[in-house]
Amino acid sequence: MQVTKGVVKALVGNHAVAYAVKQAKPQVLAVYPITPQTTMLEKLSEYVDRGELKARLIRVESEHSALASIYGAAVAGARVFTATASQGLLYMTEMLYWAGGQRVPIVAAVATRALASPWSILDDHQDFMSKRDAIWIQMMAENVQEAYDLTIQAFRISEHENVVLPVMMGFDGFILTHTMERVEVLHDSVVDSFIPPRKFNLVDFTDPVGVGPVAPPEDYIRMRFEAKKAMERSKRVIKEIFREYEDISGRPQHGLVECFMCRDADYVVVSMGAWSGDARVAVERLRERGAKVGLLKVRVFRPFPFEEVRDYLRDCKGVLVMDRAYSFGSGGILANEVKVSLYGHNVPVHSLVGGLGGMDVRPLHIQTALENLMEGKLEEERWLL
Amino acid sequence: MINLPPGVPLARPSLGSSGQTGTWRVLRPVIHYDKCTKCRLCFFYCVENTIDLEPNMFPKIDYQYCKGCGVCAQVCPTAAIEMMREVK
Amino acid sequence: MMFLRGNAACPGCPIPRELDALLEVTGERTVLVVPASCTTVIMGDTRGMPSKVPVIHSAFAASSAIASGVRSALDARGEKATVVVWAGDGGTGDIGFASLSGAAERNEDILYVCYDNEAYMNTGVQRSGLTPFGAWTTTTPSGKAESKKPLPKIIADHGVPYVATASIAYLFDYKDKVRKAKEMSGFRYIHLLSPCPPGWRFDAGLTVEIAKLAVETGIWPLYEIEKGKFRLTSISKVLVDKKKRKPVEEYLKLQGRFKDLKGEDVKRIQEEVDQMWEDLARM
Numbered sequence: 001m002q003v004t005k006g007v008v009k010a011l012v013g014n015h016a017v018a019y020a021v022k023q024a025k026p027q028v029l030a031v032y033p034i035t036p037q038t039t040m041l042e043k044l045s046e047y048v049d050r051g052e053l054k055a056r057l058i059r060v061e062s063e064h065s066a067l068a069s070i071y072g073a074a075v076a077g078a079r080v081f082t083a084t085a086s087q088g089l090l091y092m093t094e095m096l097y098w099a100g101g102q103r104v105p106i107v108a109a110v111a112t113r114a115l116a117s118p119w120s121i122l123d124d125h126q127d128f129m130s131k132r133d134a135i136w137i138q139m140m141a142e143n144v145q146e147a148y149d150l151t152i153q154a155f156r157i158s159e160h161e162n163v164v165l166p167v168m169m170g171f172d173g174f175i176l177t178h179t180m181e182r183v184e185v186l187h188d189s190v191v192d193s194f195i196p197p198r199k200f201n202l203v204d205f206t207d208p209v210g211v212g213p214v215a216p217p218e219d220y221i222r223m224r225f226e227a228k229k230a231m232e233r234s235k236r237v238i239k240e241i242f243r244e245y246e247d248i249s250g251r252p253q254h255g256l257v258e259c260f261m262c263r264d265a266d267y268v269v270v271s272m273g274a275w276s277g278d279a280r281v282a283v284e285r286l287r288e289r290g291a292k293v294g295l296l297k298v299r300v301f302r303p304f305p306f307e308e309v310r311d312y313l314r315d316c317k318g319v320l321v322m323d324r325a326y327s328f329g330s331g332g333i334l335a336n337e338v339k340v341s342l343y344g345h346n347v348p349v350h351s352l353v354g355g356l357g358g359m360d361v362r363p364l365h366i367q368t369a370l371e372n373l374m375e376g377k378l379e380e381e382r383w384l385l
Numbered sequence: 386m387i388n389l390p391p392g393v394p395l396a397r398p399s400l401g402s403s404g405q406t407g408t409w410r411v412l413r414p415v416i417h418y419d420k421c422t423k424c425r426l427c428f429f430y431c432v433e434n435t436i437d438l439e440p441n442m443f444p445k446i447d448y449q450y451c452k453g454c455g456v457c458a459q460v461c462p463t464a465a466i467e468m469m470r471e472v473k
Numbered sequence: 474m475m476f477l478r479g480n481a482a483c484p485g486c487p488i489p490r491e492l493d494a495l496l497e498v499t500g501e502r503t504v505l506v507v508p509a510s511c512t513t514v515i516m517g518d519t520r521g522m523p524s525k526v527p528v529i530h531s532a533f534a535a536s537s538a539i540a541s542g543v544r545s546a547l548d549a550r551g552e553k554a555t556v557v558v559w560a561g562d563g564g565t566g567d568i569g570f571a572s573l574s575g576a577a578e579r580n581e582d583i584l585y586v587c588y589d590n591e592a593y594m595n596t597g598v599q600r601s602g603l604t605p606f607g608a609w610t611t612t613t614p615s616g617k618a619e620s621k622k623p624l625p626k627i628i629a630d631h632g633v634p635y636v637a638t639a640s641i642a643y644l645f646d647y648k649d650k651v652r653k654a655k656e657m658s659g660f661r662y663i664h665l666l667s668p669c670p671p672g673w674r675f676d677a678g679l680t681v682e683i684a685k686l687a688v689e690t691g692i693w694p695l696y697e698i699e700k701g702k703f704r705l706t707s708i709s710k711v712l713v714d715k716k717k718r719k720p721v722e723e724y725l726k727l728q729g730r731f732k733d734l735k736g737e738d739v740k741r742i743q744e745e746v747d748q749m750w751e752d753l754a755r756m
Contacts, residue, residue, distance in 0.1 A: 055549075061574070065537075065571070066538075068535035069538040072541065073545050078546035205554065208524070208526050208528075210516060210522040210530065211527070214518040215519045216518055
């Protein structure tokens with residue numbers, strides 16, 4: 001496809017995602033406010049009110065109903081969208097599993113935020129990570145541009161005939177949602193040709209079906225097995241769609257992971273989300289001093305890119321995995337996944353847990369941890385308190 | 386037609402979706418047609434929809450699926466339906 | 474025949490007939506949204522379902538919300554159809570209450586039918602907010618101490634265009650109400666009494682008789698509230714006259730769930746019914 005240069009705008013994360021959603025032309029949206037996603041839904045309400053987005057806005061009475069209502073709309077053939085965070089994501093968890101288990105194409109944006117108790121409206125990844133078993137594709141953005149790009153791609157990925165799975169796009173609360181950055185948006189016509197009209201529909205009066213019935217054990221486990229295969233297939237589909245998007249936008253899309261200075265690196269830091277930017281700065285500073293370090297940024301968390309992570313890290317002398325979520329009684333969630341990727345390879349993997357409850361993490365924290373790792377002085381698991 | 390990848394949880398309409406429910410019976414409703422006035426109350430009130438109407442308007446019980454609950458016998462105004470022991 | 478034979482309903486369960494009667498009126502362009510309830514099981518499994526119209530199974534609390542979404546999607550593609558929520562009393566008045574109230578407040582264009590068997594029957598007869606005073610359930614073995622949640626009135630207070638009560642013994646009244654509701658738009662609510670032989674402890678053949686006595690004793694008034702205007706229907710019209718109402722005992726004595734009611738409890742129930750009719754007469 002021809003590269004049609006986009007239009008440059010200055011947008012905060014929430015508005016960039018709202019803009020992407022508007023271009024994807026969903027027909028039904030569910031809105032329920034929760035910090036830090038509220039301004040996104042306000043912007044979408046504005047679009048609908050002004051007629052720029054022809055969609056039905058269901059102003060539901062809870063997040064559980066938000067996902068339930070767009071589940072119903074998606075099953076009945078509409079393209080849908082909702083967004084939430086933290087407690088809201090937890091409240092709609094029952095419906096997340098319904099959507100995933102039923103294999104319904106839905107796109108939801110999660111403005112990541114810490115979980116109560118104790119209360120915090122600030123950023124971490126606990127909410128997003130806790131949904132990793134719900135049969136949803138999960139992708140995370142590093143900056144506002146990625147949040148915009150991933151949202152557009154999400155609609156295409158979820159409706160793809162080899163995938164047919166709901167997709168969750170995570171981006172850091174406040175750090176991205178409320179931060180204004182330079183964003184290059186595609187022209188409406190380019191998005192139109194990138195996302196074909198939706199064909200998924202389960203309400204057909206000439207072929208009536210029951211959606212989500214009781215399943216005896218033989219059927220239940222077979223259906224879960226098919227869902228697993230769909231997840232595996234989606235890896236290839238996601239990479240193809242990223243490549244196609246690269247062609248039409250003229251901007252590199254990187255794939256399931258992004259390697260930043262990591263090809264010849266002895267020590268690599270692995271991260272997801274906005275603080276990957278801080279990790280980049282730490283890596284650049286250490287490189288200036290001659291240290292062979294690099295960053296491996298995970299963009300797609302589910303399905304987890306085991307092969308890519310293994311291939312980039314197998315020859316490292318040490319790996320530092322940054323986690324903004326934790327599996328209590330086990331360990332850093334991303335760290336554990338990286339350890340699985342490197343099973344059988346003799347690479348020490350260290351865990352850096354920080355940023356919980358919005359705790360500020362600076363490049364210096366990451367740089368220090370990397371230095372300690374290179375000196376052999378780093379604990380197996382360090383918490384940035 | 387609904388066309389989906391394999392393994393999506395769906396069900397299609399089916400007669401006898403829970404089997405031959407007539408085998409559940411302990412008592413079987415028997416219509417004494419000499420007492421039947423064709424009022425059709427049994428047909429209206431059969432909770433399982435297992436009573437059909439013949440062209441001559443007499444009710445006919447579908448014993449393949451009738452569960453033997455006895456509602457028809459209760460609503461019949463002339464006591465034309467008798468619940469008898471199911472004899473296998 | 475829109476609801477096929479050979480389904481999993483208990484012998485004497487009125488649900489298959491209630492659903493068939495509903496679908497006879499709403500026709501094949503109906504989408505049923507069914508939350509967790511007896512109907513979920515009656516609706517078969519992946520090997521086959523007794524419904525000849527599309528069914529969307531729903532999480533317990535979500536049926537009104539799912540129906541709102543289905544309605545929006547059908548509207549978006551210009552498809553004419555009736556979206557019906559078919560939910561039990563628990564999924565309506567307890568766990569589903571928030572989404573029910575939200576949908577009513579938004580005046581969602583759906584037809585909501587609550588089939589009230591007055592307890593969580595699918596899980597083995599546990600009390601719900603709609604279990605009546607004095608009824609035995611596994612979680613109220615000495616009889617429920619609280620009164621029944623007045624759902625139709627609560628929904629009517631939301632200002633929706635149509636609220637009605639119905640009983641399976643008065644089939645034509647029920648179908649007329651469904652027919653009337655089908656032609657309207659906005660949030661329409663029908664509260665249908667659905668006696669349950671194993672749950673209420675009565676012989677399976679007495680279902681229709683008990684549904685009839687509920688109305689004849691005045692315990693279950695048949696009425697409709699159309700755009701705020703209250704109107705009694707069917708035989709309930711004449712039951713304003715206390716002399717025409719059968720004593721509540723006739724209804725209670727047939728059901729095992731009321732067998733441990735003391736004399737004063739029966740008296741209380743009678744008084745509450747009489748009081749309710751005095752209020753209804755004024756409406």
